[in-house]
Amino acid sequence: MNDKDKKEYDVIIIGGGATGAGTARDCSMRGLSVLLLERFDYTSGATGRNHGLLHSGARYAVNDMESASECIKENMVLKKIASHCVEDTSGLFITLPEDDLSYQNKFIDSCLAAGIKAEAIDPKDAIRMEPSVNKSLQGAVVVPDGSVDPFRLTIANILDANAHGARTLVFHEVTGFIREQDRIVGVKVFDHKQKEQKSFYGKVIVNAAGIWGHHIAELAGVNISMYPAKGALLIFGHRVNNVVLNRCRKAGDADILVPGDMICVIGTTSSHVSYDEIDNMYVTSSEVELLLREGEKLAPSLSTTRILRAYAGVRPLVASDDDPTGRNISRGIVLLDHEQRDGLSGFITITGGKLMTYRLMAEWATDLVCKKLNNNKECETATTPLPGSRGVKEETEYSEVIPVNIQRTERYRHGELAAQIAKEDKFDHSLVCECENVTVGEVNYAFQELAADTLTALRRRTRIGMGTCQGELCACRAAGLLSHVHQCSNRAKEELSSFLNERWKGMYPIAWGDCLRESQLAAWIYNSVCGLSDYNRKEERKDAV
Amino acid sequence: MRYDVVIIGGGLSGLTCGIRLQEAGKNCAIISTGQSALHFSSGAFDFLNKLPDGTRVMHPLDAIKRLGGNHPYRKIGEEKIREYVADVQDWFGKSGIVLHGDVEKNHYCLSPIGIIKSAWLSFDDFEPLETADAFPYKRVAVANFAGFIDFYPRFIADALAEKGVECRIEILNIPAVEKLRTNPTEMRSANIARVFDSEAQLENVLTLINDLSEEVDAVILPAVLGLSSVYPLEYIRKYSEKPVFFISPVPPSVPGIRVQKRLQERFVELGGTFFLGDTVEKAFFDGDTVIGITTNNHSDIQFYAEQYVLASGSFFSKGIISRSNEIYEPVLNADVEYDSQRDNWFCKNVFDVQPYMSYGVKTDTGFHPLRDGVPVRNMFAIGSVLSGYNPLEEGCGSGVAILTALHVANTILISD
Known part of the structure; x- marks a missing residue:
């Protein structure tokens, strides 16, 4: 049977974040037939809206030993299986004059108890290790923090799932369940691209929809009480620090500064939001001010560094008590077998946890699926490297016809898979995005091999438009290439419009100084030169004078 | 340094003012x-x-x-x-x-992404459109230089097709432009324009345009000709067999420069x-009067x-x-x-x-x-x-x- 016509699967996974992708990989590696359904694009929820911190677990050590030890184990796993997504920067927990230095001992003891290497160093050595750190620090502890690119990580899981036969569909939204008495046997789906209803059948359905899992569970007729906790973050247009900076105190707002690619990220805030707001997360002025105020305490030079954008995600925490901040809810993994919990078989939910523990969450979920399907195959995801992390050839094997810096960037982003990026034609290495070194070849590779058929998806796959100019010209160029792929310029115009609006959403909360200058130029190019605002306001045309 | 008038800023406004004043002595x-x-x-x-x-x-x-x-x-x-x-x-x-x-009346032009826009006075490169709905040619070839990603023939062709124009998309391969592509960031409009400041290169592009213009009424090209003078434009217009109609790519704008x-x-x-x-740093004042700037x-x-x-x-x-x-x-x-x-x-x-x-x-x-x-x-x-x-x-x-x-x-x- 043609893959496209297949309607029945062993397991259907709802959600294309890290957890869903990881579960698809794990299930398919254990020989199950897998279908993954994602409402929008991969990584469009909390997976793509966090620090990109490869936690050592130190942050949780004092209050949540279980999460802390999960973190450090997964930290070590990811360094092995996802080397092309991870940067082993190491991290510092610093004590500032306003913090209580005595917390440091408690912190180190808890770290060690959780299996996290934590060593106090002289503040002078900390300054040598990370020159951007606040020079007034009173104490510093080195921990094995790092940074992780959640976009690459998730796509690598999808690619491996596909390689093991899994079918993964984006822009497929689950709208309902098919029940037979007390059993879920399938899902009803709306395909946003083809604008049609579909049904798929699965022996087990896994709800891995993050915070949206609350709604998915409702559709299935069971209740999970989620606690939507908004976290806002700021991206700076310069890699101020090379070592992750944290505050050595009880976890609070804006106390982590993570370097990644050419930028660094400060975050987060934590505030409860109502469930109906989760699809529209805007960063407020007061959140921006708080992030800046606290960020400058970690690295004072942030006060003079250009801010690129502001964004916010929603943590999929499972509510347990009346904590208004959401910080005291365990970040631990929640696996619900609805057969046992609610008497509804064929349906499980994997939630809670965090990006760091996505693989472990996937393993737990897959173990439960396998148990239900009497599959005894062992989990191998902790030891099998992901595609992209299977070893890049030596430097000597760089092609001579393409600038080496471009090849380096491609390998940095795609590992050994960079070999699949077309290089024969000079056109393939024309630069589309100068800020992030993205070529025509890489764009076409993402269109064809990485399921990117929107500009926003392209951004997540390649970093196009993520650099200093935030898509000023590269967005238009990419839209040009997209119009070529789809042979349709109207769709490309729609894509360009929504891409620019998505970029603006992260820019206007911080639009002053250079950001406002850049916004004005972009508005000039897209609205005045290209006429895109007229295009988006067709209906408003009034009579002429 | 003493002048009659000091103008801070050398864009369209500053230059217009400066030229007018110099003209008057x-x-x-x-x-x-x-x-x-x-x-x-x-x-x-x-x-x-x-x-x-x-x-x-x-x-x-x-x-x-x-x-x-x-x-x-x-x-x-x-x-x-x-x-x-x-x-x-x-x-x-x-x-x-x-x-x-016409100073009394706006006309129309096609934007880089094929959207019809109003304009008042268009630069020499561009042929004003009288109406928003019609295009003066029935069959056109939309041509682009190979590898130039700041111009989008598909956008233009689709926009013209909606006006009932029959469009073909063509790619022009010109060895001297090809050379720019060795460096991934060089294939931009101003650099292409520099190539065509040479008459020999203009001849090459003219030959290609004439080759593809047999079955069409006009050829559309990105406006990347003539960085320092309008000579390349005039040359193409004079010798091309069919009218050549220019459309702006995205900036930088060669006509603007x-x-x-x-x-x-x-x-x-x-x-x-x-x-x-x-860059002007400060103006110094005596009450409501500027006495100097640094x-x-x-x-x-x-x-x-x-x-x-x-x-x-x-x-x-x-x-x-x-x-x-x-x-x-x-x-x-x-x-x-x-x-x-x-x-x-x-x-x-x-x-x-x-x-x-x-x-x-x-x-x-x-x-x-x-x-x-x-x-x-x-x-x-x-x-x-x-x-x-x-x-x-x-x-x-x-x-x-x-x-x-x-x-x-x-x-x-x-x-x-």
């Missing part, structure tokens, strides 16, 4: 950071495309009376504007800039002094003049500067029109009217900038540093730049 200096909005030009000057309420404007002169009293056009007055625009095409012609169009260059050259030919790559490159030598003109542009050119809690004008600390609540500077939809676009320096009706509400006696503000209008929404950026410049030049000349 004044000795002017222009101090320019080197950036100009002309580099990002659409390829046409706009005068007024829309009223602030969204009403489309086809006859801009007749629409002036419907603008608010704070709009720069209202400060100049309709009568004066009619006087200035009457010979504006001839006036630019003296700088070697040919402008197509050419206009900037021609204006700069004209100003210098007339005896003006153009300080390129310098610049980054000439911190020890002040510039003195009878009159000063502030043509320093908007946010992008740093004519006004925003911080998280304020917007200010850096040279004389002039009063700036803006909302003190930052949340009110923006709309959440990027395609809605953005209030920040209207922010700028406050002036009296004679374009004297205000400081603490008091007009500066011997200084004028012109162009996009001004408040009171939204250049993007109203489509009046270049019109305001040109007309406030001519008006202020006139005011200075009359005051003698």
Whole structure:
């Protein structure tokens, strides 16, 4: 049977974040037939809206030993299986004059108890290790923090799932369940691209929809009480620090500064939001001010560094008590077998946890699926490297016809898979995005091999438009290439419009100084030169004078 | 250094003002950071495309009376504007800039992504369209240079197909342009234009155009010809077998850079002094009078003049500067029109009217900038540093730049 016509699967996974992708990989590696359904694009929820911190677990050590030890184990796993997504920067927990230095001992003891290497160093050595750190620090502890690119990580899981036969569909939204008495046997789906209803059948359905899992569970007729906790973050247009900076105190707002690619990220805030707001997360002025105020305490030079954008995600925490901040809810993994919990078989939910523990969450979920399907195959995801992390050839094997810096960037982003990026034609290495070194070849590779058929998806796959100019010209160029792929310029115009609006959403909360200058130029190019605002306001045309 | 007039800013407004003054025998200096909005030009000057309420404007002169009293056009007055625009095409012609169009009436042009836009006076490269719905040719070839990703033939072809035009997309392979592609960042419009400053290369492109034009009525090309002169345009037009119709790629704009260059050259030919790559730092005052200014490159030598003109542009050119809690004008600390609540500077939809676009320096009706509400006696503000209008929404950026410049030049000349 043609893959496209297949309607029945062993397991259907709802959600294309890290957890869903990881579960698809794990299930398919254990020989199950897998279908993954994602409402929008991969990584469009909390997976793509966090620090990109490869936690050592130190942050949780004092209050949540279980999460802390999960973190450090997964930290070590990811360094092995996802080397092309991870940067082993190491991290510092610093004590500032306003913090209580005595917390440091408690912190180190808890770290060690959780299996996290934590060593106090002289503040002078900390300054040598990370020159951007606040020079007034009173104490510093080195921990094995790092940074992780959640976009690459998730796509690598999808690619491996596909390689093991899994079918993964984006822009497929689950709208309902098919029940037979007390059993879920399938899902009803709306395909946003083809604008049609579909049904798929699965022996087990896994709800891995993050915070949206609350709604998915409702559709299935069971209740999970989620606690939507908004976290806002700021991206700076310069890699101020090379070592992750944290505050050595009880976890609070804006106390982590993570370097990644050419930028660094400060975050987060934590505030409860109502469930109906989760699809529209805007960063407020007061959140921006708080992030800046606290960020400058970690690295004072942030006060003079250009801010690129502001964004916010929603943590999929499972509510347990009346904590208004959401910080005291365990970040631990929640696996619900609805057969046992609610008497509804064929349906499980994997939630809670965090990006760091996505693989472990996937393993737990897959173990439960396998148990239900009497599959005894062992989990191998902790030891099998992901595609992209299977070893890049030596430097000597760089092609001579393409600038080496471009090849380096491609390998940095795609590992050994960079070999699949077309290089024969000079056109393939024309630069589309100068800020992030993205070529025509890489764009076409993402269109064809990485399921990117929107500009926003392209951004997540390649970093196009993520650099200093935030898509000023590269967005238009990419839209040009997209119009070529789809042979349709109207769709490309729609894509360009929504891409620019998505970029603006992260820019206007911080639009002053250079950001406002850049916004004005972009508005000039897209609205005045290209006429895109007229295009988006067709209906408003009034009579002429 | 002493001049009759010192102009801060060398974009469209500053140069227009400077040229007009030099023509009348004044000795002017222009101090320019080197950036100009002309580099990002659409390829046409706009005068007024829309009223602030969204009403489309086809006859801009007749629409002036419907603008608010704070709009720069209202400060100049309709009568004066009619006087200035009457010979504006001839006036630019003296700088070697040919402008197509009718000063009384807007025309249409195709944007880089195939959207029909209004324009007032189009640069030499562009053929104005009389109506929004029709295109003068039935069958066209939309040609692009191989590897040039700032021009989108598919967008243009689809837009023309909607108007009933039969389109073919063609790729031109020219070895000298190919060479640019060895360096991934070189394949940009200004670099292509430099290749075609050579006549031999023009012959190559002409041959290719003629080869593909047999079965079509016209050939469309990206407007990347003629960085320093219009000769390449004239050459192609003279020798091509079928009409060649140019459409702008996305910026940088070769026609815009050419206009900037021609204006700069004209100003210098007339005896003006153009300080390129310098930034004005501070103006010094005696009460309501500027007594001198200092610049980054000439911190020890002040510039003195009878009159000063502030043509320093908007946010992008740093004519006004925003911080998280304020917007200010850096040279004389002039009063700036803006909302003190930052949340009110923006709309959440990027395609809605953005209030920040209207922010700028406050002036009296004679374009004297205000400081603490008091007009500066011997200084004028012109162009996009001004408040009171939204250049993007109203489509009046270049019109305001040109007309406030001519008006202020006139005011200075009359005051003698």
